[in-house]
Amino acid sequence: MLVGDPAHADDLVQDCLVRAISNLDRWQLGTNMRAWLFTIMRNVLFNNLRRARRSPFLDCGGDAMDTVPVAADQEQRMRVLDVDKAFTRLPSAHKEVFLLIAVEGLDYEEAAQILGVPVGTVKSRLSRARNDLRTSLDKSDKPQPQDADFAERIRRGA
């Protein structure tokens, strides 16, 4: 959901595992291990990006998810795909805040610490992410204008 192609995501997880295991003695008992792991993941991700200069995050056009959850009906499945597609177009800074808080359930303070930004920034990014996602989906929910017909009429000089 964050990096786009599954192979790249697997590499990222592997790098995180290696680093987390070798630094396990630095993790403090009583602190949030998930937050600690997210911090490692983010560092690994940015180090990789700096090194490889690969196109970051979900810029690939296709459906990131081949295996969308088995939805009760086709309509719901399509909805999930639409949301996924719209989500991939959000700026990465907004995506990561959304994933940490709205999906993973971390609180503002934990997310702010992982991302190294003030809590206020986290809140405004989350709000932007939700609103931009909704705006984009509202747009695609509306019936599309008949572009093909229109172009045809222009061609015929109508």
Next chain:
Amino acid sequence: MKLQPPITDDDIEALLTGHLSPARRRVVEDALGAQPDLRRRVEALQADQDALRAIAADLLSEPIPDRFLALLDADAASLDRPARRRHGT
């Protein structure tokens, strides 16, 4: 006529992430009942969040690749040795 309590963006956010106190939640739900536009918007935001949570949950249910398990096994073995080997980085 009863005044509508003002519902803030923070209320909506707390409702979506389940951090609203029960008392405030009742106030917000009353407001949503009285304002269909606001209710539709909150339902749409909730549905977006549910969809992304479903995708994330689906990812987590994928089998763990063998190479990850091999990593963990290798580390467990290294812990048994007296001098703990440190991986790179």
